[in-house]
Amino acid sequence: MKTPSSNETVVEQFRKHKSDTGSAAVQVALLTARINHLAKHLEGNKKDHISRVGMLKMVGQRRRLLNYLGQEDQKAHKTVLTQLNLRK
Numbered sequence: 001m002k003t004p005s006s007n008e009t010v011v012e013q014f015r016k017h018k019s020d021t022g023s024a025a026v027q028v029a030l031l032t033a034r035i036n037h038l039a040k041h042l043e044g045n046k047k048d049h050i051s052r053v054g055m056l057k058m059v060g061q062r063r064r065l066l067n068y069l070g071q072e073d074q075k076a077h078k079t080v081l082t083q084l085n086l087r088k
Contacts, residue, residue, distance in 0.1 A: 006033070014080070024069040025080050031062040032084050 007030060011021055014029040038055040042048060066086075070077040081088055 013083075024065050024072070025076055028062055028065050028069065028080055029084060031058050031065070032086070034058055035062065 010029045010033055011026055014023075014025045015021065016023055016025070020026060035055055035058050038051055038058070042052055042055065045051070066077065066080070066088075069080065080086075
């Protein structure tokens with residue numbers, strides 16, 4: 001799992017204001033970090049199906065948050081996609 005300090009840096013990078021810890025952009029960034037970490041884990045542990053299911057649930061949650069962000073703020077949506085190197 002990621003260290004708290006790396007989560008803090010992700011939050012600092014994507015927050016809208018000083019006390020923002022739960023906006024859609026921050027949640028997408030945190031989910032992306034967790035998904036990337038699990039993807040690396042699953043490369044070496046191909047039979048870990050429980051972690052794979054959890055990762056797929058996170059991917060779905062991230063997709064829903066990105067859809068919401070795209071409906072609410074197109075500029076923020078595009079910025080998040082480019083900074084996280086995600087495809088749309």
